Amino acid sequence: MQYPALFEELRFLSGLQTRNRIVLAPMTTWSSHDDGRIHEDELAYLRVRSGGPGLVMTAACYVQRMGKAFSGQWACDTDETLPSLRAACEGIHAEGARAILQIHHGGRMCPSSLLPGQPVSASAEPAERPGFDRPRPMTHDEILESIDAFAAATRRAIEAGYDGVEIHGANTYLLQQFFSPHSNRRSDDWGGSLEKRMRFPLAVTDAVCAAAAQAGRPFAVGYRISPEEVEEPGITIAETLELVDALAERPLDWLHVSVRSYLAGSMRDDSDRERPTRCIIDRVAGRLPVIGVGLVYNPEDAQFILDDGCAAVALGRIMLMEPRWVEKVAEGRAREIRATLPRSGGAEQLQLPQPLYRTLLAREGWLPVEEEEEQQ
Numbered sequence: 603m604q605y606p607a608l609f610e611e612l613r614f615l616s617g618l619q620t621r622n623r624i625v626l627a628p629m630t631t632w633s634s635h636d637d638g639r640i641h642e643d644e645l646a647y648l649r650v651r652s653g654g655p656g657l658v659m660t661a662a663c664y665v666q667r668m669g670k671a672f673s674g675q676w677a678c679d680t681d682e683t684l685p686s687l688r689a690a691c692e693g694i695h696a697e698g699a700r701a702i703l704q705i706h707h708g709g710r711m712c713p714s715s716l717l718p719g720q721p722v723s724a725s726a727e728p729a730e731r732p733g734f735d736r737p738r739p740m741t742h743d744e745i746l747e748s749i750d751a752f753a754a755a756t757r758r759a760i761e762a763g764y765d766g767v768e769i770h771g772a773n774t775y776l777l778q779q780f781f782s783p784h785s786n787r788r789s790d791d792w793g794g795s796l797e798k799r800m801r802f803p804l805a806v807t808d809a810v811c812a813a814a815a816q817a818g819r820p821f822a823v824g825y826r827i828s829p830e831e832v833e834e835p836g837i838t839i840a841e842t843l844e845l846v847d848a849l850a851e852r853p854l855d856w857l858h859v860s861v862r863s864y865l866a867g868s869m870r871d872d873s874d875r876e877r878p879t880r881c882i883i884d885r886v887a888g889r890l891p892v893i894g895v896g897l898v899y900n901p902e903d904a905q906f907i908l909d910d911g912c913a914a915v916a917l918g919r920i921m922l923m924e925p926r927w928v929e930k931v932a933e934g935r936a937r938e939i940r941a942t943l944p945r946s947g948g949a950e951q952l953q954l955p956q957p958l959y960r961t962l963l964a965r966e967g968w969l970p971v972e973e974e975e976e977q978q
C-alpha cells in the first residue's frame with residue numbers, strides 16, 4: 603500500500619482508537635431544520651464521507667440557542683435534539699468511522715436575525731466584518747451557564763453514542779472571543795491579563811473533560827484552536843503558545859490547529875514564514891497529539907503534515923468534492939480523485955445538501971468550480 607503512515611491506527615489518551623490517521627474536518631452545511639434537527643440530506647452527506655476516515659467530525663453544533671451562528675445550523679442545546687444527534691452518529695458508525703460531535707457557540711459572530719435577542723460575547727466590541735451587530739457582554743452568571751451548556755452538550759453526545767467531542771475554540775467564535783484581546787475588553791475575572799482571557803476557554807475545557815470522564819467508556823475530548831488573528835490588537839502566536847501550554851495540562855485527546863493553509867506562515871506578519879502548526883507541535887513536544895489541516899488535496903500533502911509532526915490530518919474541502927478520497931488513496935487510485943466542484947448537478951452527484959452546494963458555488967474562490975462545458 604502507498605502512504606502506509608496515513609493508514610496506521612491511532613490510539614488516544616482516552617483509549618479511543620481509530621483505523622487510520624485521516625479525519626473528516628468539521629464542516630457546516632447550512633442545511634438542518636429551523637429547530638436544529640439534522641436533515642436527511644445531511645445524513646446522506648455524512649454517511650457517504652464516513653467510509654474512509656478514522657474520525658468523522660460533525661458540523662459545528664450549537665450548545666445554546668444564543669450561540670446559533672448559521673441558518674440551518676444543527677443543535678445539541680436540549681434533550682429534544684437527542685434523536686437527531688443519534689441519527690448522525692449511527693450513520694457515521696455504520697460506515698466504520700468514529701463519530702466526533704463539534705460543540706460550538708458563535709458569540710458575536712451570530713447574526714441578530716438568527717437569535718432571540720442581541721448577540722452576546724466577552725465584551726461589547728463588534729466583529730470587524732460587515733453584517734455583525736454590536737454584542738452585549740455576558741454577565742458572570744451567563745458565563746457560568748455557557749460553561750454548563752458545553753458540559754450538557756457533552757453528556758448528550760455520550761448518550762447519543764458519540765466517541766468524543768471537539769470543543770470549537772477556533773475561527774473567531776465565543777471561546778476565541780474570550781481569549782482575544784480584540785473581543786475581550788473585560789476588567790473582571792474573565793478578562794484583562796492573558797491569564798484571565800484564558801479562563802473561559804479553560805473552564806469550558808475542564809467542564810467538558812469532567813463530563814467526558816463520566817462516560818464509562820473511551821470518550822475523547824479534542825480542542826480546536828486558531829493560532830492567530832489579523833485584528834489589532836489580536837491573538838499572536840506567542841499568546842497562543844501560552845494557551846497551548848495550559849491545554850496540554852488537561853486530559854485532552856488532541857489539539858486541532860485551524861489554519862487556512864497548512865504551509866502558510868503567520869497571518870499577522872508576512873515576513874514570518876514559520877508554519878503556526880509547526881510552532882505548536884514544537885511547543886507541545888509530544889504532550890498532546892496535534893491534528894493538522896489546510897489545503898490538503900493529494901496524499902502527498904497529507905503525508906507532509908504527518909512528516910511535520912502531526913498525529914493526524916483533517917480534510918475539509920477536498921472531501922466535499924471527493925467523498926471517497928480515503929478509499930481511492932487506499933486503493934492506489936489517487937489519480938482518480940476529483941478536485942473540482944461541478945457547476946451543476948453537484949448536489950446529487952456528490953451527495954451535498956442543496957444549501958451547502960449553493961453556498962459553495964456562491965462563494966467565489968472557496969472551491970475550484972468546474973469549467974462550463976462548451977455549448978454545441
Ligand SMILES: Cc1cc2nc3c(=O)[nH]c(=O)nc-3n(C[C@H](O)[C@H](O)[C@H](O)COP(=O)(O)O)c2cc1C
Pocket residue numbers: 627628629630631660661662704770772773826860861862895896897898916917918919920
Ligand atoms: C463549507 C465549510 C464549512 C466549515 N465549517 C466548519 C465548522 O463547522 N467548524 C470548524 O471548525 N471549521 C469549519 N470549516 C473549516 C474546515 O474545518 C477546515 O479547517 C478548512 O476548510 C481548511 O481545510 P481544507 O483546506 O481541507 O478545506 C468549514 C470549512 C468549509 C469549507
